[in-house]
Amino acid sequence: MLISFSICSTMLHDLLQGTDTGGLFIIQDSGSCSGRRLLWSFIKAALNRTEAVHVLSFEVSEDELKDGLKGSPIERLHFHNAYSDPLAWTGSATFTVDQFCVEKVTKLIKQTSQVKTAILAIDSLSWILRHISPSAVCKTLQQLKNGGCVANVIGLLHSDMHSRGTVGSLCHLATSLITVKAVLRGDQAMITKRLKSGKVLQGEEVFTIKDDLTVIGQGKPSRSEPQEQMCISNMADPTANLTFNLRLSESQREAKEKLALPFVFSKEKKAALLHTGSGRIVYEPDANDDYDQEDPDDDLDV
Amino acid sequence: MFAELNSILNVSPEHFSTGEFVLLSDRQSDASFLLHHFLGFYLRAGCQVCFVALAQSFSHYSAVSQRLGVNLSQAKEKGQLVFLEGLQESLSILNPHDARTGSEAMDFLRNPGAGLQCLFQFVSSSVDHSRGAEDGGRGPPVLLVDDLSMLLSLGVGVDAVLDFSHYCRTAICSQLKGNVVMLLRCDGEDDDDDDVGSDDGSERLLRGLTHQCSLALHVQSLPTGYCRDIHGQVSSQVVQRQAGGQQRKMTFHFKVHDKGASFFAPGTSSAVL
């Protein structure tokens, strides 16, 4: 594990180190490939670095999150439950979606932890965008990013739920943007990182996430790979109950390979045919060759 | 209940996972046979079932379930099944008479833009009430909805339906450790070239629900055309939240009979082999 870490130090791993501050990371996913586990990997990496993590969760319950983060030091994880009652329908609301503004979120964070290097993870931004206008969400995210109460903000966005303009506006604010897509070998991430100097780094890599949320890079994506996962059907094998034999035994396979095919020449014969050689053709006609077509019997007096 | 589908999904009435949100969807096909499967499955498993039936009348479901070997009237009398018949309840609102008052579950018809809070309250109260009344011999609570596209046809917005399904998931899957099964019918082909957000219909709802669900079964017609022996194909997508990470996808073909449905791998239909 460690060996692969140091050899291919990829952009994804760099981001996971979380060395920059004042950043907004957005993970874009779609229905066919969920980015939630990647978000959890970020949370786990932050916990391992002894940073405090505040999770504002609209889409997963606390149990589910803690279950997924099993094995990580979760003492520094502060879960803010916006999942049970985000619209105040049942009266047990701890955080409603209307409270998503910079003052209330800052208050929420300051209440529970005083550590400076805190990370705020939002799951998911799409939920908030359904109820709050995109411009208000963008403003809040920008203020949180620069506010100072959290070092970094990470958000999950379902890009297929919103119009291109909305998704574009939110991604415009992001310092790092990771778009995940499903491919055969694993998940493919397209990363765009905007440095403070103005330079933009871009990269594409394929990765898988293990059970304990470590990210394993699988290298660069190959161009010829089919973009979608193949349909796997692990049901009855149609070649199972046939009346004829489709398989070859070892001796049969050897015999098959030994068989000399017609019209395939041996090496010597090929060489002989290809050999141009110095042969001349000498033609010495004799009496029988003098064949006159107009006078086959040779009895014309010419 | 279809035995073949149980083996494909690796479940049985005695042994199934809880906290699941199953999304049944179809496009130019009819996935309601899957809903009947789940209805029979959970009743046989002894669960407390709440069925929000907006599409058809009680006698339709009862007749079909009878062919599959499940007696809905008996389940209703025993209290195992709470049945909301949307058609009947809606009449009192669509055709107001002073004498008649229906249940408040369909109150959203009066003002479809306001949301489905009343419907959710009906669901949660019926699930809580029955759990309190019984001596706890029942299995986990299950909610079935047929179907969500009716709600869209009645003027409810996509966001309101997504909120409703979110709350159902919160209340039933997370708090009560039960299951939720919802049917959504889409129409036409999905236009990927159009601006995604402007399509305020069933496609957007399908995408939103796909993010929320743990198992998605999508029924569509065969891409090669109409066939009498194979009625269509089902693609199932399992979202693995815990272990594994990747989402597994499977495709198989099906044929619906009078008393059930048979499922087989593509290309292995008995009509072909």
Next chain:
Amino acid sequence: MAASVNDTCKQSVERTSLNPTSFQKKTRNKLLSIPGTRLSVQNGQLLVSTGVTSLDYVLGGGLAVGTVLLIEEDRYDSYTRMILKYFLAEGVVCQHELFIAAAQDHPNDIFQELPDPILDDVVMHKPADQPRLSSEPHGNLDAMKIAWRYQNLPKVQSGLASSSRFGHYYDVSKTMEPEIRQAAKCHHFYLPEHPRQSSATRSPVLDSYAALLKSIEEVIRREGFSVAAPLTKSRNILRIGLHSLGSPLWGDDLCCQDNPKHSHALTTFLYGLRALLRSSLSVAVVTVPSHLIQSRSLRGSITRLCDNAIALESFKGSERETGPLCKDYHGLLHVRQVPHLNCLTSQLPDHKDLAFKLKRKQFSIERLHLPPDLSETVSRVSRADAAGAAALASACDSGNKHLDF
């Protein structure tokens, strides 16, 4: 089949006292004796004829009682109107009650244009004939010489009352005799006659549709079509014909605008209509000018809210008018939806490409056959036309076998 039917029969007895909605047809004798109906071979439902025998076959035997048939209108509303008239004429012949609603023409005009039924027997039950026959059997001018054994048998059957055949044929060149028409009970709903009411209990549906729904419900309740009504008198079927719903004359902007304000008015009305029909012994045929509706998803949801749905596409005025198909057929018929009620499967016709032709005595629907290509030069052009006509939607719903009559 018999066992399940008996079971449901028993259950429905209990159910009618507890729960008025019961869609499964009860097979008590009282209901079987409703003229013009029969039980479906497939699932024991009560079926009525649409008036067009070939359409009955396409729909799987007939229209199930309690369902809605949606007909998407052809461009000039000529053939759709014809089918609506067939439907109502069938109701007159079978002695069902009628309910006609329209916003464009007065329902009475539609009622007077119903085609004349072709009956094998002598139609008119002239009361003068009867006593003459019985009193003078032998001195009759019509005494038979050769078939004299038959001369005492009644010559005139009692006309419409014993017309127990399912599905009749109509002659469209003639209109129905006024005497036959008057025998039928018909309720009218003409929208301009119903002023906008602002009652205390406002329905969320559009005003015109709300008034229509209310009117239908009143008729059902008053005339005893509701399933929950006491079974003191013999039952009958109510045939509801709704002409051109969704058109601007109903106050709906569904067809006029790309983003209609009342986009859900028609669908909500159809939902209420379905609720009413499921709890009563009635059938409805609704025509909608869907070629004017721009939004495909709206057309899809309208189709899904009706149980049966067909679309007529006439060749008149379209680019296919000069094609080879126009000689043999008047247009194409698309079956958009066939319901599966009380069972898992539905019966779709085997072939998806159907074409219709309106003949004088029959509205025939047949499988589309391209005429043979007899000429060299025309073939390339006509093949393109014909290919376009035959390339119908390849979508399939679940469906399996034929229905054998």
